Amino acid sequence: DIQMTQSPSSLSASVGDRVTITCRASQGIRNYLAWFQQKPGKAPKSLINAASNLQSGVPSKFSAGGSGTDFTLTISSLQPEDFATYYCQQYNSYPLTFGGGTKVEIK
Amino acid sequence: QVQVVESGGGVVQPGGSLRLSCAASGFNFRTYAMHWVCQSPGKGLEWVASIRHDGSDKYYADSVKGRFTISRDNSKNTVYLQMDNLRAEDTAVYYCAKDSLSYSTGSYGDYWGQGTLVSVSS
Numbered sequence: 001d002i003q004m005t006q007s008p009s010s011l012s013a014s015v016g017d018r019v020t021i022t023c024r025a026s027q028g029i030r031n032y033l034a035w036f037q038q039k040p041g042k043a044p045k046s047l048i049n050a051a052s053n054l055q056s057g058v059p060s061k062f063s064a065g066g067s068g069t070d071f072t073l074t075i076s077s078l079q080p081e082d083f084a085t086y087y088c089q090q091y092n093s094y095p096l097t098f099g100g101g102t103k104v105e106i107k
Numbered sequence: 108q109v110q111v112v113e114s115g116g117g118v119v120q121p122g123g124s125l126r127l128s129c130a131a132s133g134f135n136f137r138t139y140a141m142h143w144v145c146q147s148p149g150k151g152l153e154w155v156a157s158i159r160h161d162g163s164d165k166y167y168a169d170s171v172k173g174r175f176t177i178s179r180d181n182s183k184n185t186v187y188l189q190m191d192n193l194r195a196e197d198t199a200v201y202y203c204a205k206d207s208l209s210y211s212t213g214s215y216g217d218y219w220g221q222g223t224l225v226s227v228s229s
Binding site for chain 2: 032034036038042043044045046049055087089091094095096097098099100101
């Protein structure tokens with residue numbers, strides 16, 4: 001199975017900050033990586049597919065990149081609505097696996 | 108617009124069974140794989156099972172293999188998760204998600220339902 005490791009597990013940031021979250025796969029997954037945002041009590045929302053493509057309707061303050069085993073998600077200027085938990089997920093092969101999540105909190 | 112709506116959750120005793128349903132609309136259901144993903148209280152997302160668009164292939168997490176069965180009825184735009192021999196550790200919100208690519212073996216969920224809570228307790 002492919003293990004997905006996210007770091008950090010949590011971070012505190014201020015409105016307007018730029019933040020970067022890292023996701024590492026235990027083996028190469030090409031660019032078969034998605035990113036999700038989840039707010040408390042809500043379903044996950046798809047943000048990014050194929051490692052770097054924004055889903056329709058997702059604002060351009062979100063950007064992502066990487067290939068193989070190392071991936072990043074960056075939020076360029078944090079806004080109050082961005083405080084949430086972010087997950088990566090590989091879809092290179094079954095079993096599909098998620099990272100443990102990164103909780104972005106207000107400083 | 109795309110919608111997926113889960114139902115069927117509830118409280119069940121260990122060893123019991125439950126069948127979850129996921130009704131889909133707003134897209135050509137019969138051409139998309141579907142997924143079930145769960146989230147235990149206060150924990151992260153965990154993939155449970157997936158089924159190809161025509162039901163020809165099914166995939167399961169090791170933790171549920173032999174106990175859960177995923178199926179679909181394309182005439183009803185519905186996917187199911189039959190959960191048998193339930194354990195306390197199966198307690199979670201179960202989400203249904205539409206796959207992003209038509210006719211694929213499965214990728215990621217681009218549209219998710221709001222989830223249904225399954226609680227396994229004596």
